[in-house]
Every structure is written in C-alpha cells, then in structure tokens.
Amino acid sequence: MSTAKYSLLGISGSLRNGAFSTAVLTAMAEATADRADHSFADIGILPLFNQDLYVEPLPAPVQQLRVQIAAADGIVISSGEYNHGIPGVLKNALDWASRPHNGSPLRDKPVLIMTSSPAVTGGVRAQYQIRETVISALARPVGTPEIVVGHVGAKMIDGRFHDPAVIEFALNGFAALFAEIDRNGRG
Ligand SMILES: Cc1cc2nc3c(=O)[nH]c(=O)nc-3n(C[C@H](O)[C@H](O)[C@H](O)COP(=O)(O)O)c2cc1C
Numbered sequence: 001m002s003t004a005k006y007s008l009l010g011i012s013g014s015l016r017n018g019a020f021s022t023a024v025l026t027a028m029a030e031a032t033a034d035r036a037d038h039s040f041a042d043i044g045i046l047p048l049f050n051q052d053l054y055v056e057p058l059p060a061p062v063q064q065l066r067v068q069i070a071a072a073d074g075i076v077i078s079s080g081e082y083n084h085g086i087p088g089v090l091k092n093a094l095d096w097a098s099r100p101h102n103g104s105p106l107r108d109k110p111v112l113i114m115t116s117s118p119a120v121t122g123g124v125r126a127q128y129q130i131r132e133t134v135i136s137a138l139a140r141p142v143g144t145p146e147i148v149v150g151h152v153g154a155k156m157i158d159g160r161f162h163d164p165a166v167i168e169f170a171l172n173g174f175a176a177l178f179a180e181i182d183r184n185g186r187g
Pocket residue numbers: 013014015016018019020021022079080081082083084085116117118119121122123
C-alpha cells in the first residue's frame with residue numbers, strides 16, 4: 001500500500017448556499033485530510049445535458065468536470081434528496097461524466113456515496129438512485145454500510161456539520177473507499 005495521500009474529488013448534490021450536503025462533504029474532507037487531498041467539483045456551472053452539445057469541443061465546464069474525475073483516485077458524493085430521488089443537478093453532472101459508456105472518466109472509479117436530509121430517512125431513497133446511476137456508468141460504488149444522515153439540520157453549528165458519532169461512522173466508509181482505491185489502482 002502506498003503511503004502517498006489519496007486524491008479525492010468531492011461532488012455535492014446541492015447548489016444551495018449553506019447546503020447541508022456540502023457541509024457534510026466539507027466535514028468529511030477535514031476529517032480525512034491526513035489521508036487524502038480533496039478537490040471539489042462545481043456542478044452548478046454545467047449546462048443541462050443535451051446530446052447535441054456532446055461533441056468536440058465539449059463545453060468548458062463539462063471538460064473541467066471530466067478532467068477532475070479522471071485525475072481523482074476516487075469520488076465522494078454527498079447529496080440531499082428531492083421528491084424521494086436524486087437531485088436533478090447531480091443527475092445532470094453524472095450524465096455528463098458518463099459518456100462514452102465504455103470509456104467514460106467514471107468507468108471503474110471507486111465512489112463513496114453519502115446522503116443527508118432534515119428528515120429521519122436521511123436521503124436514503126436518493127442514495128439508492130445515485131448508486132444505480134453510478135453502477136450504470138460502470139463506476140464502483142463502495143460496498144459499505146450506507147452513510148445516511150437524518151435530522152441533518154439539527155447537527156449544524158454555525159453552518160458547519162457537527163456530529164462526531166456520524167463522522168466516526170462515515171470514516172469507515174472512507175476506509176472502504178481507500179481499500180477499493182488500493183485494489184483499483186490510482187488515478
Ligand atoms: C423540491 C424539494 C423536494 C424535497 N424532497 C425531499 C424528499 O423527498 N426527502 C427528504 O428527505 N427531503 C426532501 N426535501 C428537503 C431537503 O432534504 C432539504 O431542503 C435539504 O436541506 C436539501 O439539501 P441541502 O441542504 O444539501 O440543500 C425536499 C426539498 C425540496 C426543495
């Protein structure tokens with residue numbers, strides 16, 4: 001096992017200022033900073049997917065996302081849930097990254113999925129839709145107990161996610177992600 005830090009790309013499923021899902025992503029990036037370097041995707045600047053735009057040269061934000069994914073050892077998705085499902089902005093980003101089907105930057109990429117919601121269900125329904133999308137893109141969702149954060153709004157202090165027990169639990173998922181990257185190879 002290499003001692004070099006893992007390179008992870010974080011994708012938040014929310015564009016909202018003060019988003020809980022972004023706060024969870026940030027908290028976990030801080031909690032794993034000794035093992036991984038984190039960068040973050042800006043999915044808010046992506047155009048809506050339109051296959052007519054899937055031609056060279058790709059729209060610059062699309063190309064940027066695809067380069068970020070290709071360069072990362074693994075992806076961390078943190079998302080809320082909209083109407084029992086995957087937020088449209090996140091699905092849009094994953095669709096842009098998923099082509100061509102057999103040669104996309106997502107292919108074989110280890111992916112850790114976390115969801116959160118003010119509801120007790122913690123976005124678990126969206127989590128399974130995200131998982132299906134990731135599988136469709138031939139990426140590798142990490143097989144770990146689901147990281148689902150219910151009542152997330154009550155776990156925020158001054159705009160930051162603060163729940164040591166959840167963070168400790170989620171660290172198991174990151175350990176599984178790192179193990180999958182070790183099996184998969186870097187980059
Ligand atoms: C259009 C819409 C649909 C929503 N549907 C759900 C839902 O199905 N399940 C749920 O737990 N929360 C739902 N919520 C509440 C969101 O979980 C809540 O707004 C959350 O803060 C969004 O995530 P964010 O903080 O990362 O932006 C919905 C919110 C909106 C605006």
